[in-house]
Amino acid sequence: MKDLARLRTSIKESVELALNQQIQMELTASSKYLAMAGWCDRSGLDYCAGFFYKQSEEERKHGMKLFHYLCDQGATAYSPEIPAVGQEFDSLKAVFEATLEQEIAVTDxxxxxxxxxxxxxxxxxxxxxxxxxxxxxxxxxxARRCLDLIDQIPADQVYYLDKKLSSVTYEDNVFE
Structure with missing residues (x-):
């Protein structure tokens, strides 16, 4: 009977497993970005908070896109367990360093x-x-451009980056 169930999908078990791991990674990233948004909110960085709230929702959508793909292909998508994430950061730079580290891990x-x-x-x-x-x-x-800006602006001018994040998109290249 199990062989018949495998005929319902052309997705190999190794791909199914990897995609389920990626779903967990995407939803964990969503949780991390939500924590970053909360830290920014508590730190008075309203636009940065908005940026990270948006990032959190985007990562959730990425995970759901994979989840639906597996289901649509007749494979099994698992609702992943999401580990606890840190809620505190030393600085805005630390937030964006964690962001870049997270994105590089997802790319890998x-x-x-x-x-x-x-x-x-x-x-x-x-x-x-x-x-x-x-x-x-x-x-x-x-993430790299934000880190570049953080390194170039004085600490008392962080509001500049905060304001820029209200309209950041890759296509518009607002940092230029």
Whole structure:
């Protein structure tokens, strides 16, 4: 009977497992960004808080996109357990360092899944993941630019970055 169930999907078990791990990673990132938003709110950085609230929701959508993909393909998507995340940061720079670290880890994970897809000849999943590759380029770019700005502005001018984040998008390149 189990073999018949596997016929319902063309997704190999290794890809299914990797995608479920990615769902957990995306939803954990959502939780981390929510914690960052809360810290920014408590620190009076309203636009940074808004940026991270938006990031939290975006990461949740990324996880749900993968969840729905697995379900639509007849595979099994698991609701992941999300570990506790830190709620406090030493500075806005520490928040964005954690952001960049998180995004690099997600990029590495997406690349790993693409490698698995290629090994398994899973072209459909690889095609889906191309969207994530582009998304990760944007996410890393924004985090790096924010860190660049933090390093260039005096500590008492952090409100400049806070205000810029109210309208940040990759396409508009508002930092130039």
């Amino acid at each position: 994970s997406i690349n790993r899944i693409i490698t698995i897809c290629r090994r398994e000849n899973d072209y459909a999943t690889e095609e889906l993941l191309k969207w994530y590759v582009k998304e990760q380029m944007e996410e890393e770019y924004i």
